Amino acid sequence: MPTSTMLQLKISATKKRLFEGFLPPQVLSVVALSGLACVVASMIRVISAGGSFTVVPLDIPIVSAPVSDRSVHGFREKVDKTLMKSTLAVTLTPREFIYGDISAFTSNVADMQNKFVVLHEEGSPQVTKLLEQVNLWQDDRARRLSIRPDGVLVLIPDSRVPLNIIIRVSKLLRESKKFDSVILAGGMI
Secondary structure: OOOOOOHHHHHHHHHHHHHHOOOOOOHHHHHHHHHHHHHHHHHHHHHHOOOOOOOOOOOOOOOOOOOEEEOOOOOOOOOOOOOOOOEEEEEOOOOEEEEEEEEHHOOOOOOOOEEEEEEEOOOOOOHHHHHHHHHHHHHHHHHOOOOOOOEEEEEOOOHHHHHHHHHHHHHHHHHHHOOOOEEOOOOOO
């Protein structure tokens, strides 16, 4: 039985309506470009990120005096390390390491007679060179002035130094096994 022309037109209109997209082509192109931009941005992030991430333990001083806790257990905090005037302090700037006694950075800051400089090579901090010079300096002080190293290093980074460089330098200083504690300090320069 042949179908009527009216029925064929309705079937044709229904097929045409079903084959039309849900969204207009302009919206589909915007969604496609947004998806492509997300994929490209995530690929750039993956490529630019470092290969490994790690946590570097640093000692951050919070209080200078022991705090007693009179709660249920009667816990009393005790001081682990004490910073003295002769404690080694190292400032990390974008161009150099500056090291000396902590007293050299708290009084007479502008005086360069009591500080020593290790320049970075091509913008890269030379931690091994710093450790060599610190060894010589501490040996000389022990021999001449009878000042023994206390195993504590206070690292004072400049605010212009990127965080990943500060973390890397502090990790290398801790791995050197020369210091019992590497203390991260701020606000001194």
